[in-house]
Amino acid sequence: MKKPLPVLYSLRNCPYAMRARLAIFVSGQTVCLREVLLSQKPAQLLTASAKGTVPVLVLPSGEVLEQSRDIMLWAFSQSDRNNYLLHQVLDNDKQSEAHTMQQLMTQFDSEFILRLENYRSAKRYRDPKLLQYRAECEVYLQQLESRLAQHEFLFADQACLADLAMMPFIRQFARVERQWYLRSPYPEVRRWLDSYLQSAIFSKVMAQYPVWKEGVNETLFSGV
Known part of the structure; x- marks a missing residue:
């Protein structure tokens, strides 16, 4: 059985969603990316987060991260091989x-x-x-x-x-x-x-994806 993936509700040009995708990408994580229109918010987004804005990350555990910085910190808590959190001090x-x-x-x-x-x-x-x-x-x-x-x-x-x-x-x-x-x-x-x-990282993060619809195959968004 495949391990369930986190689900990221996103909007391509939203700067908050953009920085969440950047962190997910450079930390090498894989999520199901659901591109949304804020004028037609899917019920699943509103169920996960009453705020109804993006980004929202729903973890397999059911935990919901509603703030972009929390999503970034989650991504680097999974892998921070390039020391984005500055925890590996040099002096x-x-x-x-x-x-x-x-x-x-x-x-x-x-x-x-x-x-x-x-x-x-x-x-x-x-x-x-x-x-x-x-x-x-x-x-x-x-x-x-x-x-x-x-x-x-x-x-x-x-x-x-x-x-x-x-x-x-x-x-x-x-x-x-x-x-x-x-x-x-x-x-x-x-x-x-x-x-x-x-x-190249920005090009990947800013790739265009179709608006997500329930019942359609999920879009995988994978980092390096």
Whole structure:
């Protein structure tokens, strides 16, 4: 008998779902991926999670993970051979890196994303506060620029959980005023983001899948 697989309810362009898929992929996990339309939420999604948004991961045990960061942590709890959680410290100076990484992610999730939504809405609706909202976002981009000037990724010369968690939202930021972004004083952020957008991993994670329907064969989403 085949071992049952976790089921991931996802939406291709949702940044929260995107970072969940990134973690699942690079940690080498396999899930049943159910692409959904939020305008036609399947009953199975609503049964698993009353919030009715994605991502949602339903484990074979019946446990339901409703937050993207929890899904990422689950993926790396299964396998973290490339030290995305920064648990494999190299020297005494690295002892607090995992804690600092979690703090930075929490700051971006609780502060930056709200400001990003204001910025995106201002562009969409031609709000005169556009430049103000952009400047509020830039405070956080400056933090990333400073880190990326020191090494290839946010915490070292290899990627970690924070890189995967933040990249989809920086991608959104870069698309609001594309020409301004390309001329902006954040060359390291552009380098970092482009390295993901041009990668084979991103192509795999952003593959298009048909909308899931009950009774149709499940789509397997497997990592490397």
